[in-house]
Amino acid sequence: MEGAREALPLTASGGCPAIDRQDRAGDLARGRAGEEGDRRRDGDQLRAARAVTLERLRTRLNEAVAAGELTPSVDVHALARFVQTVQNGMSILARDGASSEELREVAEVAMLSWDARTGR
Incomplete structure (x- = not known):
């Protein structure tokens, strides 16, 4: 199993979608103009997708604590939120045309x- 740090969706080895698809809008950053019901439904879907992402990050980080990769004193929820927030921001930057190099630099600072x- 690769380390938690290397598996993060902010690194090239972790498969950062923003870096991998810098020329396309990230699905979570993209909205759709439409009727109020469409926007509400889209918002509900985005919230649900973000909740799933957060839970997956928390699960992976808890596994890292259990494996001794991370100290038990690490605030897993806060760390998962941090990763999710940076990833979402990188997705918006990619949508707005940031280059792969710019996104890698953001990821390096986040790391x-x-x-x-x-x-670590």
Whole structure:
């Protein structure tokens, strides 16, 4: 199993969708103009998708704690929210035309925060 840090969706090895598809809008950052019911339904779908993403991140980080990759004192929920927030922001940047290089730089800075928070 690869380490939690390497598996993050902010790194090239973690399969960062924003870097992989910098020329296309990320699904979670894209909205659709339409009637009020469409917007409400879309909003509900986006919230549900974000909840699934958060749970997957929390599950992976809890596995990392159990495996000794991360210290038990790490706030798994906060760390998962951090990763999710950066990933969502990178998706918006990709939609707006940021280059792969710019997205990699954002990911590198985010990983410095990861390292500082996890002590790794």
